[in-house]
Every structure is written in C-alpha cells, then in structure tokens.
Amino acid sequence: MYDSFARLCADEREKNRPLWELIRSEDCAENGQSLSDSWQEMERMYAAMKEEDRDYDPGRLSNSGLVGDEAGRMHAYRTAGSTISGPFMSLVMERALKIADSNACMQRIVASPTAGSCGVVPAVLLSIQEARDIPDRQIVQALYVAGGIGGIIASRATLAGAEGGCQAEVGAASAMAAGALVSLMGGRAQQTANAAALALKNLLGLACDPVAGLVEVPCVKRNVIGAVNAISAADMTMAGIASRIPPDEVIDAMRTIGKRMDPGIRETGTGGLAGTPTAVRIREQIRAAKQEK
Amino acid sequence: MKLTDIIGPVMVGPSSSHTAGAVRIGNAGRRLLGQPVREARISLHGSFLATGRGHGTDKALVAGLLGMAVDDRRIPDSFELARHAGLSFSIDGIDLGDAAHPNSARLILTGERGRKLEMVGASIGGGRICITELDGLPVNFSGDFPTLIVHNEDLPGHVARVTTLLSDSGINIAYMQLNRAHRGGQAVMVLECDQEVPQEVLTRLQAMDGIVKVTFLSLLPEGEMSDV
Numbered sequence: 001m002y003d004s005f006a007r008l009c010a011d012e013r014e015k016n017r018p019l020w021e022l023i024r025s026e027d028c029a030e031n032g033q034s035l036s037d038s039w040q041e042m043e044r045m046y047a048a049m050k051e052e053d054r055d056y057d058p059g060r061l062s063n064s065g066l067v068g069d070e071a072g073r074m075h076a077y078r079t080a081g082s083t084i085s086g087p088f089m090s091l092v093m094e095r096a097l098k099i100a101d102s103n104a105c106m107q108r109i110v111a112s113p114t115a116g117s118c119g120v121v122p123a124v125l126l127s128i129q130e131a132r133d134i135p136d137r138q139i140v141q142a143l144y145v146a147g148g149i150g151g152i153i154a155s156r157a158t159l160a161g162a163e164g165g166c167q168a169e170v171g172a173a174s175a176m177a178a179g180a181l182v183s184l185m186g187g188r189a190q191q192t193a194n195a196a197a198l199a200l201k202n203l204l205g206l207a208c209d210p211v212a213g214l215v216e217v218p219c220v221k222r223n224v225i226g227a228v229n230a231i232s233a234a235d236m237t238m239a240g241i242a243s244r245i246p247p248d249e250v251i252d253a254m255r256t257i258g259k260r261m262d263p264g265i266r267e268t269g270t271g272g273l274a275g276t277p278t279a280v281r282i283r284e285q286i287r288a289a290k291q292e293k
Numbered sequence: 294m295k296l297t298d299i300i301g302p303v304m305v306g307p308s309s310s311h312t313a314g315a316v317r318i319g320n321a322g323r324r325l326l327g328q329p330v331r332e333a334r335i336s337l338h339g340s341f342l343a344t345g346r347g348h349g350t351d352k353a354l355v356a357g358l359l360g361m362a363v364d365d366r367r368i369p370d371s372f373e374l375a376r377h378a379g380l381s382f383s384i385d386g387i388d389l390g391d392a393a394h395p396n397s398a399r400l401i402l403t404g405e406r407g408r409k410l411e412m413v414g415a416s417i418g419g420g421r422i423c424i425t426e427l428d429g430l431p432v433n434f435s436g437d438f439p440t441l442i443v444h445n446e447d448l449p450g451h452v453a454r455v456t457t458l459l460s461d462s463g464i465n466i467a468y469m470q471l472n473r474a475h476r477g478g479q480a481v482m483v484l485e486c487d488q489e490v491p492q493e494v495l496t497r498l499q500a501m502d503g504i505v506k507v508t509f510l511s512l513l514p515e516g517e518m519s520d521v
Binding site (some may be wrong): 001029031033045052058105106108110112113116118146148154212216273286292 | 303309
C-alpha cells in the first residue's frame with residue numbers, strides 16, 4: 001500500500017507506468033495475490049456497484065424510518081427537467097442518495113471506503129461512465145486509483161469516523177472519487193493527487209455526528225456533498241488550479257484535526273447534530289419504540 | 294490491509310462495525326460450535342445495545358449464526374429464516390463491564406447435537422472482529438485463521454502434547470496464546486493455524502487426559518467442517 005503521494009508520483013516518473021498499475025502491483029506484492037486475481041476482484045467490486053445502483057427501491061425506509069425515500073424524490077425532481085445543477089450533477093446527486101439510502105435500509109453495498117460513505121465513489125464513476133461512454137475496463141482502473149488514494153489516507157491518517165470524524169469517511173471518499181475522475185480524464189499522478197487534495201481540503205473538520213448513532217442523518221445527504229465536491233475538485237484540477245498545500249500535508253492536517261476533535265463528534269452520536277434538541281427527541285422516540293417492541 | 298478492504302467489502306449495510314462485524318461474530322459462533330445452532334441467547338453490550346436495532350445488529354448476529362456471509366441479501370430477513378431453520382433465539386442487553394469493547398455481544402449457543410458454547414465477540418472496526426472470551430476464559434483471536442481452542446487443566450505438559458500432535462500432523466501454528474483462571478485451575482490455549490485441523494486430530498485431542506474441551510473454528514465451507 002502506498003503511504004504517500006510523493007512516492008506514488010516518484011514511481012510514476014521512474015517506472016513510467018500508469019498509476020493504477022503501480023497501485024495494483026504494490027498491493028499484489030504485499031498480499032501475495034496474482035495480478036489477474038486482483039483484477040477480477042476489482043471487477044467484482046464494480047459489478048456490485050452497478051447492482052447497488054439498480055437495487056434502490058424508493059418505497060423502502062430504514063429501520064428507524066428516518067431515511068430511505070430521498071433518492072426517489074430527487075429522481076422525480078430531476079426527471080421533471082428543471083434542476084438548478086443541470087442534468088449531470090443532478091444525476092450524480094440522485095445516485096449518491098440512492099446508494100446511501102440503500103445502505104441505511106440494509107441492502108447490499110460496496111464499502112468505499114466505509115459503508116457510511118459508500119455512495120460517493122460509485123455515484124461519480126457510474127455517472128461519468130454513462131456521460132462519456134467509457135468502457136468498464138477504464139472504470140475498473142479508476143477504482144484502483146481510488147483505492148490507492150484511500151490507502152494513502154489510511155496509512156497517514158484514518159478512514160474511521162470514530163477516529164477522525166466524517167472528514168475521514170465522506171472526506172476520504174470524496175478525495176478518492178476526485179482522483180479517480182482526474183485519472184479517467186488522462187491526468188498524471190501529480191494531477192490526481194492535486195484533485196484528491198482539493199477535495200479533502202474542502203471537507204476538513206467535518207464532524208461525525210449521526211443522529212441517534214445511526215448511519216442515516218446526516219450521513220445519507222453527506223454522500224451528496226462528497227460526490228459533488230469530488231467533481232468540482234476534479235474540474236478545478238483540469239483547469240490547472242493547484243492546491244497550495246501539498247497533498248500529503250493535507251492528509252496529515254486531516255489526521256491532526258481528527259485527533260483534536262472532541263469525542264462527542266467522533267461517531268458517538270452525542271455531539272454536533274446528534275446533540276440538538278430535535279436529535280435528542282428522535283433518539284428518545286426510537287428508544288421508546290424499542291422498549292414497546 | 295488490502296486494496297479491496299478500501300474498495301470493498303461487498304456487504305449488507307448500514308455499518309461495517311455494527312452490521313458486517315456482527316454477522317462475522319455470529320458466524321464465528323456457528324463455526325466454533327461446529328454444528329447447526331438450535332438455541333441462541335444473544336446479549337448486546339455497549340454501543341451494540343444502544344444503536345444495535347437501528348443498525349440491524351440483532352438481525353446480523355442471527356444471520357451469522359445461520360451461516361450467512363456479510364454480503365448475503367437475506368440478512369434483513371434473518372429472524373424469519375431462523376424460524377424456518379429451527380433456530381430459536383432471544384436477544385437482551387447486558388453490561389459486560391468497562392473492559393469490554395463497546396461493540397460486544399455475548400452468545401450462549403446450543404447445537405443440534407447438544408454441544409454448548411459461550412462466547413463474547415467484539416466488532417473492532419471496519420468489519421473486523423475479535424473473540425474475547427470463550428467458555429468463561431479470556432481469549433483473543435480474529436477468526437481469520439483456522440483456530441484451535443483447548444480448555445485443559447492447568448498442569449505441566451499439556452501445551453507440549455497438543456503442539457506435538459499438531460506438528461506430527463503437519464500443522465503449522467501461526468499464533469499461540471495461553472491463559473488461565475488461576476493456578477492449577479482451568480486453562481485455555483488458543484492456536485491459530487496455517488492449516489485446517491482434521492477430524493481425527495480433534496478426536497485424539499479430546500481423548501487426552503486433562504483436556505476439558507476442544508473447540509475448533511474451521512474456515513472450510515459449511516458442509517466440509519469437522520464435527521468435534
């Protein structure tokens with residue numbers, strides 16, 4: 001697993017091989033897996049992402065009843081044809097909601113990097129594939145890039161909300177998706193790293209404050225900001241806008257912020273949004289319903 | 294860590310710790326019992342108790358006991374499926390103390406051929422688990438290896454005899470732990486192995502003097518597991 005963008009960029013210069021190949025080779029060497037087995041496994045992940053996108057049912061609600069129908073509403077609004085954000089962005093938003101809703105409703109998803117942030121990467125990749133007619137093979141390659149970026153974040157910081165807040169989940173997912181997008185657009189390692197850095201910077205400090213401790217509110221809608229933010233970070237990068245802070249240092253900043261976060265906003269379901277009077281009321285209602293049952 | 298731990302696993306939501314980890318704990322219980330579960334008393338501790346129902350932790354544990362994997366679409370329907378499979382279960386809360394991991398569950402299991410097992414499992418993040426207690430003694434293993442657990446009387450020579458038998462059978466030990474309740478009382482050894490331990494080795498272990506109980510967690514598919 002790569003532990004820095006610096007080393008990844010240096011390897012690209014020295015070995016002159018595509019980023020996804022470098023990331024796959026490193027992973028295979030570490031885990032004693034053959035290149036073809038690894039490819040098949042990643043193909044399976046992408047197939048599961050396509051499935052989770054198809055599986056959404058707007059009539060399904062989560063166990064608590066708090067979420068489940070958001071993507072259905074977005075779909076109706078989008079297909080009516082008057083969205084503010086336009087056809088591509090609104091489709092990305094719908095997909096992020098679909099997959100995050102399905103996760104909350106105990107459907108099958110691909111954790112990427114976590115279950116709570118599972119909508120970001122597939123929403124972006126499935127939508128760009130459709131919009132640009134990109135073959136599956138290239139999307140699977142982009143998934144390697146996304147995974148490699150997640151690996152760097154995991155090595156230098158964390159991917160767990162309980163340790164680093166939501167910046168480590170939706171923030172990391174957004175960085176992974178942004179880098180994957182830029183690599184699909186033909187970006188080199190430096191640009192891929194830049195997109196990841198821009199995406200992560202915009203979500204630094206994001207608290208993990210789920211209402212009643214459930215992966216529902218605000219998690220489902222936060223998948224939307226992760227996806228939209230990834231696209232804007234990728235576009236800024238392709239426009240030649242550089243992160244003034246190097247990507248590895250951005251991740252290190254995320255780690256420091258996570259360590260300084262109060263435990264109340266690290267997945268304990270007590271602080272932040274989870275500590276608001278309305279959230280406390282919801283938590284009590286769920287508790288009462290449980291006892292009744 | 295592997296790349297497919299980051300893009301992946303494929304799992305039923307909503308939470309890797311509270312759902313996927315819970316399926317794995319249930320599954321470890323099923324495998325440790327070595328026979329289909331007929332009766333299960335499930336007790337949830339800490340965060341499992343506080344947010345478990347919303348995360349489907351209860352359904353996930355039962356699904357694991359039925360032998361389902363973390364990506365099985367039937368997990369949300371596990372209560373119903375348990376009834377069809379003849380598994381009766383109860384779920385309540387428990388305080389396992391401050392030392393217990395907040396995502397812990399205690400399982401008291403009875404198998405279809407009468408075998409009993411009591412264990413505590415913890416979901417320690419990202420869907421990974423740790424078995425922290427087995428039949429009253431502290432242990433610490435992940436269930437990622439074929440794992441042999443031997444409860445024995447705390448007397449000299451047991452470790453040597455068990456490890457000799459394993460080495461004679463061509464089984465390599467990857468990790469090993471020893472623990473005991475008190476001097477001369479009951480002790481437990483946990484041997485995480487690189488190979489499956491075959492049925493005849495388990496039977497010979499069970500027959501040894503001073504061995505109280507032999508438990509084996511196999512990684513083989515359901516139908517091929519040894520039956521202690």
